[in-house]
Amino acid sequence: MRIHLILIATAMLAACSDSHDESADAKHSARAEAGAALFSDPRLGTDGATSCASCHSPDQAFADGRRVSVGVDGLEGARNAPSLLDLGAFDSFFWDGREHDLPKVVLQAFTNPRELGHGDMQPVLDTIRADPGHSRRFKAAFGHGTPDHDDVAQALVAFLDTLERGETRYERALHTRNLSLLSEDEIAGLALFEGKAECSSCHVTDAERGPSTDNRFHHTGIGFERVAGQIAPLTERITRTGTPIGHLILEDPDVAELGRYAATRRAVDIGAFRTPTLRNIGNTAPYMHDGSIETLEDAIERELYYRGIARGRPIQLTAVEQRQLAAFLRSLDIE
Numbered sequence: 217m218r219i220h221l222i223l224i225a226t227a228m229l230a231a232c233s234d235s236h237d238e239s240a241d242a243k244h245s246a247r248a249e250a251g252a253a254l255f256s257d258p259r260l261g262t263d264g265a266t267s268c269a270s271c272h273s274p275d276q277a278f279a280d281g282r283r284v285s286v287g288v289d290g291l292e293g294a295r296n297a298p299s300l301l302d303l304g305a306f307d308s309f310f311w312d313g314r315e316h317d318l319p320k321v322v323l324q325a326f327t328n329p330r331e332l333g334h335g336d337m338q339p340v341l342d343t344i345r346a347d348p349g350h351s352r353r354f355k356a357a358f359g360h361g362t363p364d365h366d367d368v369a370q371a372l373v374a375f376l377d378t379l380e381r382g383e384t385r386y387e388r389a390l391h392t393r394n395l396s397l398l399s400e401d402e403i404a405g406l407a408l409f410e411g412k413a414e415c416s417s418c419h420v421t422d423a424e425r426g427p428s429t430d431n432r433f434h435h436t437g438i439g440f441e442r443v444a445g446q447i448a449p450l451t452e453r454i455t456r457t458g459t460p461i462g463h464l465i466l467e468d469p470d471v472a473e474l475g476r477y478a479a480t481r482r483a484v485d486i487g488a489f490r491t492p493t494l495r496n497i498g499n500t501a502p503y504m505h506d507g508s509i510e511t512l513e514d515a516i517e518r519e520l521y522y523r524g525i526a527r528g529r530p531i532q533l534t535a536v537e538q539r540q541l542a543a544f545l546r547s548l549d550i551e
């Protein structure tokens with residue numbers, strides 16, 4: 217804990233001495249404003265009723281509260297929508313880390329049949345250009361009102377960049393050096409998280425933000441039993457397909473279970489998933505890549521059990537300790 221406080225203080229001093237470029241800030245906020253309006257515009261889905269915000273809702277920590285997301289015309293996908301409030305923590309995107317470039321990621325939903333449903337970007341660009349509001353915002357941000365894909369991607373990325381600004385109570389306690397902002401149970405939960413329960417070996421505790429991600433991929437066993445007997449035909453579907461991999465994954469829940477394999481085609485990566493950050497975890501039920509775990513308490517229990525098996529040494533926590541771990545995780549919500 218003391219080490220954290222020193223690191224935070226150093227980071228804060230460094231931030232204060234950064235010079236501020238006001239025109240760059242103004243440009244960034246104009247872009248973010250153009251992006252925010254696209255993000256919540258349901259006319260950008262082929263059914264005229266689905267937007268990014270349908271699955272990444274501002275009222276639900278930019279997740280959707282569903283087991284798996286539902287795109288245009290009520291079509292179900294195969295994955296749980298991740299919160300977009302901690303994107304800066306990740307080196308790669310999606311549960312399997314199949315993409316590294318955020319500007320590419322933000323455009324993919326437009327042309328995924330299980331998300332916004334377009335065959336290509338042209339109708340999206342046409343709708344944006346024909347709308348006086350979007351056109352005006354793009355003119356303010358990019359100097360012209362007829363955006364191309366790159367402009368759309370830059371606007372969405374600028375908007376997503378603004379989402380990380382909130383602070384959790386845990387972070388406030390660290391930043392203000394005021395541990396009394398945390399309850400005794402929460403402090404005990406933190407000690408378990410970093411100690412006996414060994415959660416922080418993957419959900420590494422970042423000195424500034426608390427439990428973050430090691431940006432690595434691990435097996436979880438979640439959803440795997442269902443597909444264990446059909447690995448060969450499933451991997452073949454991935455290697456033989458002419459369909460973009462992101463479409464195949466959302467269309468076929470069994471292929472989606474192959475996890476990291478979809479990105480690397482290495483057998484050891486079958487069923488491995490990216491370690492999620494746990495910021496806002498209290499607000500993003502249900503849990504795991506397939507949304508199969510309904511409550512935070514169940515997710516903790518499942519992790520304790522599975523991580524114990526994986527390391528060949530059970531992790532035994534009392535009911536009180538499990539409650540403390542949950543209390544700590546709930547202090548990671550942006551308020």
Ligand code: HEC
Pocket residue numbers: 255266267268269270271272285286287288293295296297298299300303306308309310311312321322323325326330331332372465
């Ligand atoms: C139909 C629901 C749906 C819609 C609409 C949707 N998304 Fe997503 N989004 C998801 C799901 C599900 C995933 C995870 C997919 C995976 O891991 O394979 C995801 C992943 C992402 C990620 C990567 C997050 C991470 O943690 O790696 C970003 C960024 C993102 N979406 C942004 C957007 C933007 C921008 C839009 C609108 C242009 C959008 N999404 C529209 C459901 C949706």
Ligand code: HEC
Pocket residue numbers: 413414415416417418419433434435436438489490491492493494497500502503504505506512515516519520523541
């Ligand atoms: C070996 C690495 C590893 C360890 C150790 C680990 N986790 Fe995880 N955790 C993961 C991965 C990977 C996932 C995503 C699994 C999936 O979706 O199938 C995950 C998912 C979760 C989730 C659900 C997150 C979400 O957004 O759906 C919670 C909650 C969680 N872990 C808590 C814990 C706790 C508490 C501990 C300590 C008892 C722990 N984890 C230990 C790697 C780990």
